[in-house]
Amino acid sequence: MKKALRIIGIILAAILVILLLVYIFILNYPKLKKGPKIGKWYRVSDSVMKDSEGGSYHALFKKGSENKVMIYFAGGGVSVNEETARDDTYNTKLVKPDLLANTTMNMGGLASDVEGSPFENWSMILFPYATGDFHSGTGEFHYTDKDGKEKILYHNGYTNYTAAMKQIMEKAGIENADTVLVTGYSAGGWGAAILADDIYTNYFPNAANKNLFVDSSMALFDDWHDTAVNVWQSPESITDNIRTDNLTMDMLRHLREKYGNDIHLLYGTSTRDGDLAKVQNYFQNGIMDVDESVADKYQQTLKEAIPQFKELNVSLFIWDGLGYYDDPRNMTSHTIIAMPVVWLTFEEQNKSVAEWLTDAINGKLNDYGLDLVDKVYEKTENK
Template identity: 25%
Template sequence: MRKISKALKISIIGLLSVIIIGSFAIYAFVIKRPTAIPEIVDTKPYEWNRVELGEKVQSSNGSGYHLLTKKGENRNWIIFFSGGGVSWDQNSAAHPIKLKNLLSGKDSGNYFPNIPFYLLSLLGGMFDNKNPNNPFREWNIVYIPYSTGDFHVGKHDAEYKKDDGSSFTMHYNGQNNVQSSLEWIYANVDKPEKLLIAGESAGGFGSAFWAGEISNHYKESEIYQYSDSSFLKSDKWPEVVDKEWHADFEKTFGFAAESDLIGSAFKGNRRLLPANIVLLQSYSLYDEILIHFQNKINDYTGPLDEKNISDWSRQMRQSVKELASTLPNYYYYLTDYDRNNKGTTSHTFSSQKTFYKAEQDGVKLLTWLDDIINNQNNYSVGSKFLEELDQ
């Protein structure tokens, strides 16, 4: 879902300019590249490493797929599911995210069809071990990239047609990619002291879906599941996950998909996960990217106006309120931080500069996460936004 922001567009254009100029030395410096390694023991602390996973993995366009890891200096681990858009039918699949669309000012597209070559250059926030304010700077990280448009759950090669009538195959291969990633993780990550199963945007769905499988393997760990900016409501979801993505969803994950897809995952997980697991969500109150995608999925072609923005925000807050009233060990962070003149707010915190800047009612997002995960001080932030629903 992560529609490319203005800042990201500028950075990508800058990188492309370097390529056009042909300055290979500068290009190699700007674009961070992971080192290929077979096992975590072969890695140096705080360096990104690339893990090849075998024959079952691939991106939606048939290109390669790999896992990313970064060794820390304690026994705590983050398993992070990347975001990057969604494909829900033939038309959406026919319009992947393309750099040339960014350069021409067109809609950037719906999903990443492969792992972007500039991915590591985008991973700040909780992945920045050089920032002394990062409460996770010493943690180990496994990063599961996302390039299949299926919230990490698809298992189907769909035959589609482009706008010009030509055919293409959409590889909804998220399920195989995650399962292959988990095989490597289980073989290399032994009994984390603390385990944070997290994801942002599309990856927030993925982290919630796969939390049951992962927590079942690491029963002795202190586990937290965190979905950052992952709310898209549509009556289409039950059909999309099984008829488009062929996820065999209820059998695979233990609960049925509902129109509030992330809500159904959190409610289902409360029955399936260990009783002591802590469930976390964070939302920007008027998330422009999530509103954009919910409009597209639900075939809304009207303007992005105050009513459209408020409708999405109210639906999201209703979902959070229901979860907060029914689930033990569930905590949320809601903020209208940095609302712009369009009346919208930015998308995701985990990998962004807003991870350090976002603040609500005197509490920064990173302080909230630090308090809960590192200091066992559990609380929610932004309750006034739920109280407004009753006014």
């Protein structure tokens, strides 16, 4: 027994050492300074930057050798009222954004240092998610928690983004990038759509090649405008463009009207996205849950949105074949750009999402998988 306990102690000690090394060498980035080294990740922080609980927040930056920039918004839920604030449906605290950011950078997706990636030598600006506001808020949301205590949720996403961008543009020497990609997944996809105009207006107005790729970020909600104005307290430059129950479409419409064909607009999603279907169910029925009938409705909503996307000349990539976590029911995975499957060639499309995106950046815009919205999925038994 003593020998077994000693072995367990040694194993636990080794695990603690590994965790400490991970924190020191992976999570704990040096602060951005003037003239950053190429290929090195830096932390970008400021006293005005904070997470939803008022703790510190930082963005991340890596300078590339090419004159190209990817601005990447991570996802993680949304807070639109007291109920969602109490349920903690968003990422908070410093460690969670760091862990999420490292997952984003190191698990093999678009922002990862993948050998041979077309983005391998791009500069990267990464915004972890910690404010529940699609990276767009400037306000304080007062609510009562489950224990009856008065609390404040700091919707500080836009403030964080602005402070970080100011520092990066002053210190990194990337202001004259010729190619810029704004992207994000889930809540970060909404953030990318919301902030793309701000990025191209205030930071990269002279970029000859402007691109936006929104990954899995669409849900119909009658109160988007009210939420942005009164809950998140987003700037008027954002809220003035929210006019319907489809926030994503509103932002894409604004971008197309302002930039014409000088910007490439892309949207990707799976056919029966379990997480988006769940959120849609909450917005419409007040139930944060999902089953196959709810997924059916999401698939129909996606089908009905396609003509709107095409009216705005948005390139589409619709996919399936990846399950909703380990759920045996017929629902599909949520988001793709943070995962290695972004490089996977889908059989139906004979194309990977990364290839489709790269083609679009190079001016070859195409649609893939649109017929999947009509695909009939067999219902599973014994649900």
